[in-house]
Amino acid sequence: MGRLSRYGWRPVDPPGRPVLFVNPRSGGGRAARGAVAERAREQGIDVVVLDASQSLEELVGQAIAAGADALGVAGGDGSLSVVAAAARAHGLPFVCVPAGTRNHFALDLGVDRHDLIGALDAFSDGVERSIDVAEVNGRVFLNNVSLGIYGDAVRRPAYRDAKVRTLVETAAEVLGPSGAAPELHLVDDVGHEYRRPAVVLVSNNPYALDRPIAPGTRPRLDTGELGIVVLDASRPNPDPPERAWTAAHLEVDAAAPVHAGIDGEAVELHAPLEFVIRPGALRVRISSRHPGVSPSGRLP
Numbered sequence: 001m002g003r004l005s006r007y008g009w010r011p012v013d014p015p016g017r018p019v020l021f022v023n024p025r026s027g028g029g030r031a032a033r034g035a036v037a038e039r040a041r042e043q044g045i046d047v048v049v050l051d052a053s054q055s056l057e058e059l060v061g062q063a064i065a066a067g068a069d070a071l072g073v074a075g076g077d078g079s080l081s082v083v084a085a086a087a088r089a090h091g092l093p094f095v096c097v098p099a100g101t102r103n104h105f106a107l108d109l110g111v112d113r114h115d116l117i118g119a120l121d122a123f124s125d126g127v128e129r130s131i132d133v134a135e136v137n138g139r140v141f142l143n144n145v146s147l148g149i150y151g152d153a154v155r156r157p158a159y160r161d162a163k164v165r166t167l168v169e170t171a172a173e174v175l176g177p178s179g180a181a182p183e184l185h186l187v188d189d190v191g192h193e194y195r196r197p198a199v200v201l202v203s204n205n206p207y208a209l210d211r212p213i214a215p216g217t218r219p220r221l222d223t224g225e226l227g228i229v230v231l232d233a234s235r236p237n238p239d240p241p242e243r244a245w246t247a248a249h250l251e252v253d254a255a256a257p258v259h260a261g262i263d264g265e266a267v268e269l270h271a272p273l274e275f276v277i278r279p280g281a282l283r284v285r286i287s288s289r290h291p292g293v294s295p296s297g298r299l300p
Helices: 036-042 056-065 077-090 104-109 118-124 149-153 163-175
Strands: 018-022 046-049 070-075 094-098 126-136 139-141 144-148 197-204 226-232 242-247 249-252 258-262 265-269 273-287
Touching: 018 036, 018 056, 018 094, 018 118, 036 046, 036 070, 036 118, 046 056, 056 070, 056 077, 070 077, 070 118, 077 094, 077 104, 077 126, 077 139, 077 273, 094 104, 094 118, 118 126, 118 273, 126 197, 226 249, 226 273
Parallel strands: 018 046, 018 070, 070 094, 094 273
Antiparallel strands: 126 139, 126 273, 144 197, 144 258, 197 226, 226 242, 249 273, 258 265
């Protein structure tokens, strides 16, 4: 426990009526292959297996009304955000079981992404801490919101199967001679205006962009700051082309609805886009045997 306490984790009593929502389609059926629902039931956890016709938000509301005192999800980051929003609203602890494809949130939270069944121990032998969540126009996100090239690419059917190729193709169209970046307007922390940025990425806490060992992770989830990265396509040969900063609030304006990816899910947002951070708003629990810190958070 001493190892985890330095990252803010503390021991807690097990919940009396935990509920786990299982998305059998996430990660190409990873939860089903790992028999997550069966192992959870063996541990006395109420399990709700989702199907395509059901509203996850409604099912979570029903579980809370029935007395659930801890909420967990075995699924991808999109499913996690829905349940985390409900847990935050009701002050309940939230458990992430990494059954998605990449499990970015689990990695940054300090969950062992390769120990799917072991993650269930968060309900019985867990440790707890509070982390930040972010919102865009009142909608909770745990990882990030992408606008511009990424916002357009996420909407394409090929994105889930070939993310890198789809992003490259979208970038070629948007930034090529006949292309045009989406019309977005924002101002950075030093007053510079961006009127047609190619990429805007707003994250729940900043990514470790300067750490080559783990550049795609966030060292902490409790800084009380949004991470903001902009790739500017509006000026010829900008130097440098990218700009990164942190802030507690960001507004992005646009003349039309904005294509966005929220934790990897394609959505359309209406301007102005209001991003805010909610410090310490979400109680999270993990197994006491898991790392408890992201790869970049372990570095000095």
